[in-house]
Amino acid sequence: MKKYNRGTTVGGSIILLLLLASAFASSLVTMNPTASDLMNRLKPPNFSHILGTDHLGRDVFSRLVHATRLSVGVSVAALSVSIATGLSLGLVAGYFRGVIDSLLMAVINILLAFPGMILSLAIVGIAGTGLGNAVFAVCVVSWTGYARVVRGMTLSLKERDFVKAARISGSSDMKIIARHILPNLLTTVIVYAATNISSIAMQLAALSFLGLGAQPPAPEWGIMLNEAKGYISTAPWLILAPGSALVLMISAFNLFGEGLALCLNEGKRVGI
């Protein structure tokens, strides 16, 4: 820990608040996020609906709060899957080299030849729309970063004296990976994850916005924006609420990630 960073604290607190909101969404808001009230369509913000109502008369505030569950939760899920895949494949390839390594690098290089958003769109477009496929598509795009970072570091850690010493003294490969290599990778992976999650969240939201991710009537910020698209001129508050929520979440992730990278002095290695 080189120095204290205000950005990390602020970003971290916002993320924590969002996580809390998603955990206690139903007790925070009493109104049903999917109950439509066709008598009260497209009402601007007022006392009973502080952020107004949408084209089906659903309460925007309630939808906004419930959406944290999908928007934040799904991003975290996609992040975890990407980390797990990238970390394990990168470790194995970097440590054992050989055919696995060449194969992994070939696959990564091919995947990196596709612009990320376009590859995930194509996967969802072909495999079919839906939240599960969207998460899968985003993971296909983002695990490569982890695999590359982890593989590179494993390669260099393997040459370090403490690993050589452990090998000479007869530790098994699994033990060396678990005791000596993995702990030395973790900081970098955490910093990389902290800087990567904003782009994962952004991609998932974009997929939902395009109608390929989470499906209506589920409350999700991307979907809310998609539904608001037709009402830009008549009901701009429908854009403002989920739009600000998205910007807040992504900026919080950025703030947290940048700050963490600065604190732990890992900026160079993860490329920011």
Next chain:
Amino acid sequence: MWKYAAKKTLGLVAILFGVSVLTFVLTAWIRGNPAEVVLGRAGVDPSRADVVMMEQRMGLDQSIVARYLDWARNLLRLDFGTSYTSGLPVIEEIKYRLPATLHLTAGAFVLMLVTAVPIAIFMVVKKDSWTEYSLNAVTFIVMGTPGFVLGMGLAWLISVRLRLLPMVGNKTPAHSVLPIITLALPMACRYIRLIRSNIIEVLDEDYIFLLRTRGLKERTILFSHALKNAFIPIVNLMGISLGSLLGGSIVVESIFSWPGLGNYLMISIGNRDYPVVLAYVLLMATVFVAINYLVDLFICFLDPRIPFTEGKGR
């Protein structure tokens, strides 16, 4: 240098081959039998015999390798198959819509360059002033704004409230202003921050200190020494950002009903028009890979050390 270029070219060919294989693999995820999809689109409930006949016509009864080779051979002749929806060759459909998308991405790229560099330099010159702090905050927030949020915000503010610019379509040059700004702005902000921190980092180098002790003007130091060095990592990233621009164009086209490839892709996904989706992915990956290949060569020209250090770090 030539050896390096040859190595890169070989890599390019290998990657393009890999790209075609992976795109082909994507077809494995198609839900249901493509022959049935095609027949079903014609509105008939296909009988077993019809499906088998269609499979033969589409070559689906051959082995996977034979199918790939057949498909790849057609690709080399720019034959991407025919669209299920329109029955026209996919390449014709793409050719028809490509200019609109190029207009958008090229415009955004140029706008990004001409705004990011001066603003970044301005921030370095104004370091530690309130101007810099506020620019810092603004660029940070815009950087974290997804294209569709920014686009809809701008559309509301500029088209609906201020009535300055038209919102939907691409009839006049004025129509392209909002989509281009929407596409360029978040990326430009990312670059402003990157270029700024790179320049500041380079200005901290020993040789900059030494140039100062030789009494060279700060302007000479910034423009003829620091900028070039600060730019090398940026140029590398620009090739990669082009991918984000291409991806972002889909969202922007969908907001502003811009009749380009992205919009066409979304319609085709909705219609389960797989040949179009595959052709689009393949085309974008090829463009992306080719641009990055050129960027690699260009960097080599900027930084003479590259051909000598490449490969040592791996």
Next chain:
Amino acid sequence: MRKGNALLSIEGLTVAFDGAPQPSVDDVSLTIEEGRILGVVGESGCGKTSLARAVIGELPARGVIRRGSIHFAGRDLLSVSRKELKALQGVELGMITQEALSSLNPVRKIGSQFVQTLCEKMLVSRQEAERSAREFLEKMSCPEDILSRYPFQLSGGQRQRVLVAMAFALYPRLLLADEPTTALDSAVQMRVLKEMMALKTNCGASIMLISHNLGVIAQVCDEVAVMYRGRIVEYGEAKAVMTSPSHPYTRGLIGSIAYMDCDRNRKLYTIPECRDTIQRPGCIFYSRCEWCAEKCAHEPPPLRINDRGVLVACSR
């Protein structure tokens, strides 16, 4: 000290960095006369580099000059405008630094960097600048084609030679050479040093040679100042200081040089490790001194002149 025709005279200079508990240069007074070489010796972190940077007016952003004055050729360097300073830098006051690899722009050819500096500072045409660059590089025995090479294609010695040539090509009256040969191996070090001294005589410059290598200092310097923790502890004629050092720190430095012909059984002298990092009221060298007396702990030693005309900051 003789106060004849001092080119550079520093009086009571104190330089401090934000956040550092003690100043990195503390009440330092020095003079360099026209054509002379002053050696500044001391361990890493003793403030040698800060001293040089303060003289040339390019302290790092956190460094502040608290007290003192720097006069160069009759001008008060601390009160000249930024513009005047820029005009002095390079042409009147030159500087060479230690890290030769990072001291040259890595992505521009030697020739282009050299010529640009000459064109801007000497107001000459490109052709003239190139001719002059060639001449100086030849004097530093650099290969013919060095102008069209990049820094990463040169050896450490060549890079250092380029820096020396670049500095002298502007004909500075005073060259601040901060560890100019430290990164080189000793054979190259001596050759570069010799060529540098020849060039110095040629151009008639004075030099402030900063080094922690006493061998280098003993060979070329006219005067020596020994610095410890930002202060000058001994300052005088090089010969007098090197042959009969008076301050325990200088004695320790000289005693710890290993010679080929010295008695193998004799233990190499080592200065005791630094034990305290806080500033005490007394002598700054107190905690490491083997000859310290009781009063050294709380009474700072006065700067006095010993029998050989050397200034020493020691009470004993």
